[in-house]
């Protein structure tokens with residue numbers, strides 16, 4: 001195992017401080033909370049802590065067994081007090097928290113002798129910090145480190161970030177371009193490292209990008225009503241199990257009710273107007289997407305990389321649809337930044353933090369965990 005000698009942090013990493021009981025989205029709801037073996041043993045071996053095990057369940061997995069806090073995925077943690085504080089911390093101290101709770105929303109990825117520290121957009125305070133950033137997000141790096149050059153997956157991640165941070169291209173097109181790049185690699189799975197670098201270099205050329213973007217023009221002329229209906233059904237299917245999560249209820253209740261009564265043909269005329277207004281949040285959304293790419297698109301298995309990126313696209317589609325519904329039911333037809341930030345947090349949790357459940361859903365619905373490029377393209381470019 002390599003000794004970690006360099007710790008690199010995402011921009012503004014040190015600004016993060018949990019706002020605890022002032023948080024509207026306590027991190028104890030909306031996903032399964034894992035108890036790592038070290039913490040499980042600490043609880044088991046201490047007679048004052050043994051009672052905590054009454055709230056732990058054992059899951060037999062494929063090759064890997066897990067301990068989870070006994071709660072429904074969309075339920076509240078049994079250790080959360082009415083004041084929104086964690087009883088484990090107040091009664092015993094945060095050294096007895098499981099790794100998941102202790103580290104959230106911090107994410108660590110190790111590469112050779114480098115540890116990268118990033119932050120999850122599932123925490124509202126993180127999204128708040130990102131919303132105040134004027135520049136593009138990045139990992140503060142030491143130029144003398146060559147770890148990115150050594151690993152193909154990090155070169156791919158670097159290209160994704162470069163595409164996503166290009167100026168003068170709409171975020172939808174940048175998502176499609178990035179997804180297309182990953183699919184093209186999948187079709188050429190025998191790429192050597194040299195071929196890979198050569199392939200990725202294409203995406204540095206303005207002309208190459210222009211030609212690629214021209215290929216997507218046809219998708220923009222597809223039937224808007226049909227694909228808006230498709231996004232709406234996807235939205236209903238995915239939020240069905242989460243709309244009663246206490247901290248999501250307020251934000252999802254009325255838009256969910258609206259989706260059931262909605263007449264897509266009638267509201268399609270507001271779609272273009274909405275998309276023009278939504279552009280104002282491209283920078284915030286781009287920085288959140290890049291921060292997710294930096295923390296989750298790190299697998300050296302290309303299919304896993306594609307699935308991670310697909311989750312980011314699904315989050316984007318659902319955030320955009322939720323903000324659209326909220327805009328539509330707002331008499332003044334305005335978009336509030338707070339709504340955009342709230343939906344970023346909600347869908348980061350529903351999709352990003354429950355990716356195993358989402359993959360199962362995709363398998364049930366589409367018989368594949370990787371959705372077809374044409375389909376994704378049509379949904380994004382409505």
Ligand code: SF4
Pocket residue numbers: 017018019020023024025026027028104105122123124125126
């Ligand atoms: S979601 Fe973030 S701000 Fe809220 S309680 Fe958790 S760590 Fe703190």
